[in-house]
Amino acid sequence: MLRPQHHLLSPPATISPSSAVSFPPLPPRVLPLRRRGAGTGTPLRGKTSSAVRASSAPGATESEVVVVVAHREVVRALASRAEARLGARLLPSAVPPDVAEFRSGGAGNAVGSLDVRRGAPGSTIDFMLQSSLHCKVPNGAIDITSLLIFLNASTDAPHFLMEIIQGSPTSIVVILDLLPRKDLGLHPEYIEKYYESTQVDKLREKIEELPQTRLYRSQSLFVRSAFSPTAILISIDCGQGGESTLEEIVYGQLATVANELLQIWLDCCADRASEMEEGERESMLKRDQIVRSKSIEVDLTSNLPRMFDPDVASRVIAEIRKAFGVEEA
Amino acid sequence: MLRPQHHLLSPPATISPSSAVSFPPLPPRVLPLRRRGAGTGTPLRGKTSSAVRASSAPGATESEVVVVVAHREVVRALASRAEARLGARLLPSAVPPDVAEFRSGGAGNAVGSLDVRRGAPGSTIDFMLQSSLHCKVPNGAIDITSLLIFLNASTDAPHFLMEIIQGSPTSIVVILDLLPRKDLGLHPEYIEKYYESTQVDKLREKIEELPQTRLYRSQSLFVRSAFSPTAILISIDCGQGGESTLEEIVYGQLATVANELLQIWLDCCADRASEMEEGERESMLKRDQIVRSKSIEVDLTSNLPRMFDPDVASRVIAEIRKAFGVEEA
Numbered sequence: 001m002l003r004p005q006h007h008l009l010s011p012p013a014t015i016s017p018s019s020a021v022s023f024p025p026l027p028p029r030v031l032p033l034r035r036r037g038a039g040t041g042t043p044l045r046g047k048t049s050s051a052v053r054a055s056s057a058p059g060a061t062e063s064e065v066v067v068v069v070a071h072r073e074v075v076r077a078l079a080s081r082a083e084a085r086l087g088a089r090l091l092p093s094a095v096p097p098d099v100a101e102f103r104s105g106g107a108g109n110a111v112g113s114l115d116v117r118r119g120a121p122g123s124t125i126d127f128m129l130q131s132s133l134h135c136k137v138p139n140g141a142i143d144i145t146s147l148l149i150f151l152n153a154s155t156d157a158p159h160f161l162m163e164i165i166q167g168s169p170t171s172i173v174v175i176l177d178l179l180p181r182k183d184l185g186l187h188p189e190y191i192e193k194y195y196e197s198t199q200v201d202k203l204r205e206k207i208e209e210l211p212q213t214r215l216y217r218s219q220s221l222f223v224r225s226a227f228s229p230t231a232i233l234i235s236i237d238c239g240q241g242g243e244s245t246l247e248e249i250v251y252g253q254l255a256t257v258a259n260e261l262l263q264i265w266l267d268c269c270a271d272r273a274s275e276m277e278e279g280e281r282e283s284m285l286k287r288d289q290i291v292r293s294k295s296i297e298v299d300l301t302s303n304l305p306r307m308f309d310p311d312v313a314s315r316v317i318a319e320i321r322k323a324f325g326v327e328e329a
Numbered sequence: 330m331l332r333p334q335h336h337l338l339s340p341p342a343t344i345s346p347s348s349a350v351s352f353p354p355l356p357p358r359v360l361p362l363r364r365r366g367a368g369t370g371t372p373l374r375g376k377t378s379s380a381v382r383a384s385s386a387p388g389a390t391e392s393e394v395v396v397v398v399a400h401r402e403v404v405r406a407l408a409s410r411a412e413a414r415l416g417a418r419l420l421p422s423a424v425p426p427d428v429a430e431f432r433s434g435g436a437g438n439a440v441g442s443l444d445v446r447r448g449a450p451g452s453t454i455d456f457m458l459q460s461s462l463h464c465k466v467p468n469g470a471i472d473i474t475s476l477l478i479f480l481n482a483s484t485d486a487p488h489f490l491m492e493i494i495q496g497s498p499t500s501i502v503v504i505l506d507l508l509p510r511k512d513l514g515l516h517p518e519y520i521e522k523y524y525e526s527t528q529v530d531k532l533r534e535k536i537e538e539l540p541q542t543r544l545y546r547s548q549s550l551f552v553r554s555a556f557s558p559t560a561i562l563i564s565i566d567c568g569q570g571g572e573s574t575l576e577e578i579v580y581g582q583l584a585t586v587a588n589e590l591l592q593i594w595l596d597c598c599a600d601r602a603s604e605m606e607e608g609e610r611e612s613m614l615k616r617d618q619i620v621r622s623k624s625i626e627v628d629l630t631s632n633l634p635r636m637f638d639p640d641v642a643s644r645v646i647a648e649i650r651k652a653f654g655v656e657e658a
């Protein structure tokens with residue numbers, strides 16, 4: 001998950017007062033969304049509606065108004081494209097209902113959803129994980145949306161990872177990478193195969209050209225080390241009154257870049273098994289295991305319990321550990 | 330050497346005309362420098378003289394006026410401190426005179442110096458390499474100064490690496506790192522030992538606070554992968570008329586940060602052999618070898634021949650290969 005720890009622990013200082021946005025009780029299906037063509041790769045530049053806003057979900061009563069977060073729509077559309085392409089290589093969702101959707105029992109200020117689909121036997125897919133978390137904080141809310149598609153030991157190709165953290169209606173942090181599975185210092189040919197010949201660095205350059213972007217650096221040195229040298233690690237801050245600008249960027253350039261990266265991953269990484277010597281495969285598996293364990297430790301086990309009641313948090317963490325294939329430390 | 334390739338191939342667009350600075354014939358010892366207390370860790374904030382200027386070297390005739398480049402003074406003072414501390418752990422310099430100092434034979438527009446001291450038997454030092462290159466280009470000059478102190482296989486501690494590239498009187502690129510020797514994704518304990526407990530990331534934060542700094546990214550994905558997550562990879566651009574500001578930063582904050590990093594390296598990395606299993610040591614050596622070969626390939630073999638006559642370039646490259654312990658590909 002590689003979630004930047006301090007965003008959850010201490011929300012960005014720029015969080016704006018939420019006076020304009022209310023966070024009403026959520027409908028039974030957490031945050032059902034009106035799909036808006038996001039994630040199709042077509043920039044929707046003309047849009048001007050606000051990034052976080054209230055709208056009626058189909059079938060929702062007046063008290064069940066939903067908050068539509070632009071970035072979540074984009075990530076979900078992306079996930080749908082991946083699902084369509086991977087087809088039968090993904091098994092049906094196998095997450096218990098109380099993990100598929102969960103909320104904090106007490107204060108009721110946090111809701112979340114988690115979906116995990118394992119890869120079918122014989123495929124290169126280990127699992128595909130989607131999650132979204134929404135948590136009220138004193139000055140507003142934090143929304144975190146993740147899409148991870150991890151590969152198994154039949155290939156050494158990078159995993160796909162996207163995570164967006166929204167701490168205010170005008171700013172987000174974007175983490176988007178093809179997560180390497182080998183030591184790049186030891187394997188220049190791996191860089192050539194998956195990062196140079198695919199020209200993924202151009203996508204990073206494209207999004208970083210936007211004047212609203214700043215490089216984002218995780219506080220965890222391990223998390224920083226885990227990313228590829230072409231990782232998109234940025235904050236996009238549109239400043240006061242920049243709600244509609246942020247939404248335009250999210251539905252526009254961000255959706256385009258994320259779609260192109262997913263396409264490259266689907267075409268060049270997800271399809272084929274790699275020939276490897278047994279020792280090479282073992283070493284890759286060991287590395288994978290450490291990256292997964294360490295990410296969960298840095299990320300979820302320290303953060304989820306701060307957002308959700310302990311029993312909810314541990315239920316969700318257990319399910320993520322199961323997907324990641326790592327035991328409790 | 331990990332020199333960012335495109336800086337030499339295509340100097341930064343910001344190079345200013347050199348009308349104010351002449352590059353006269355150099356004295357026999359290339360660029361002898363007046364030491365100015367730089368590199369002692371004491372910021373010299375009050376200074377206002379220009380970053381690149383002409384001054385008389387002791388014993389120089391009028392035709393042997395030297396160009397003093399602030400960053401070169403700082404790197405040399407740093408090297409002197411390292412030499413003083415390492416003492417007898419460094420063998421005397423063993424570089425032939427025509428590599429210790431060299432210039433392009435034809436146009437005479439490039440001069441350079443290289444010094445390599447091998448580590449004494451039984452020490453942790455593999456070699457210490459200092460080099461400086463000065464090359465006239467149509468609109469000015471490029472100066473590149475490097476200090477590398479690499480360790481041998483008795484320890485897994487990071488190497489020390491500093492490189493400064495100056496493409497105009499008002500801007501430099503700084504590369505400063507404790508270069509890791511293990512796969513950080515596989516070895517979180519290595520991150521903890523050499524990068525977290527030493528708090529080196531604070532030094533990066535300190536220099537990046539300066540408003541004149543921008544993150545610098547090598548075009549080579551391999552080079553980017555080789556650095557630690559705490560590497561200082563920045564450009565410092567003081568804009569038109571910013572010569573004295575740049576000099577203040579170089580003698581001030583940059584010298585301070587570089588000295589502190591060197592101190593940490595001397596205290597925590599250079600002193601002790603590490604216990605390692607034989608397989609671990611072999612794997613580290615293999616990685617070291619690839620990083621060294623690849624760096625030389627990305628860097629020197631493509632760049633030096635563009636600055637110097639072929640026979641000079643190949644003589645110097647051969648000597649650097651010898652220090653690095655890598656054969657021609």
